[in-house]
Amino acid sequence: MKKVSFYLTHTLYDYANVNIREKSDVLGLLLNTIPDIFVNNEHDVGLGSCEIIVDKMSRIIFTLINDGKIYKKFSFNFPFTLKENEGGEGDMFDNKWLIFDLEGERITNQTVSILKILFEDGAFIDRIHADIEPLDFYEQILQAIKEIELDVTISDTHIWRLIRYLYLFEPGYLRYDYDDVESRRNALTHPLHHLDFYFSNNVTFKLGIADDDRQYKGWKLDSFETMLNNNKPCYYLKLT
DSSP: EEEEEEOHHHHHHHHSSSSSSSSSHHHHHHHHEEEEEEHHHOOOOEEEEEEEEESSSSSEEEEEEEEEEEEEEEEEESEEEEEEEEEEEEETOOSSSSEETTSEEEEEEHHHHHHHHHTTTTTTTTOOOOOOOTTHHHHHHHHHHHHOOOOOOHHHHHHHHHHHHHHHHHOHHHHHHEEEOOTTTTTTBSOOOEEEEEEEEETEEEEEEESSHHHTTSSOOOOHHHHHHHSSSSOOOOOO
């Protein structure tokens, strides 16, 4: 099992604290998280943490903290592979972790910069499907490569493959919420502690964990991560 864990900076916390309502929100957060994986921040400012766990499953997990209390955890598919840097990859920044796509091509900060330019230009919005040709994005990709203004050789076909893969991959989004807003809270429809499955309004649903903090004590600190780990025993639902 590979596991990367680091603390959230104020910047990444702000990105992670935005409600995820569609696939592009997942992609935007993923692209803004990858540079922090390279940095591997070990300074805790009390905002929470991020973990990437690659085992039988491959997931990125955010834990958000406010006033010392965990109020949200959420997770989605981490669509790349991780490799610990053993010093043989020619990495000028000496990153602890290296990231590769499924074809084995390395993803660097420069790659992410290009993808972020394309993301901000709307390249990931509603236009991509399995049969689309890279020619439709060719000029946009080349312009984004030029904009990073670095002496690098990055293939436009590599960027195109990443765009299509990121748009089509399954997020598998799941969120734990501690929601104590009285106007929303309802033991039957919006429990104090609950899980939200998926992000689209058409398919999302809630699963209550507990409606008060006393009941919640049975939900251990790492229960969310354990539930997502396919190598751990399954949890059972107990209907009330």
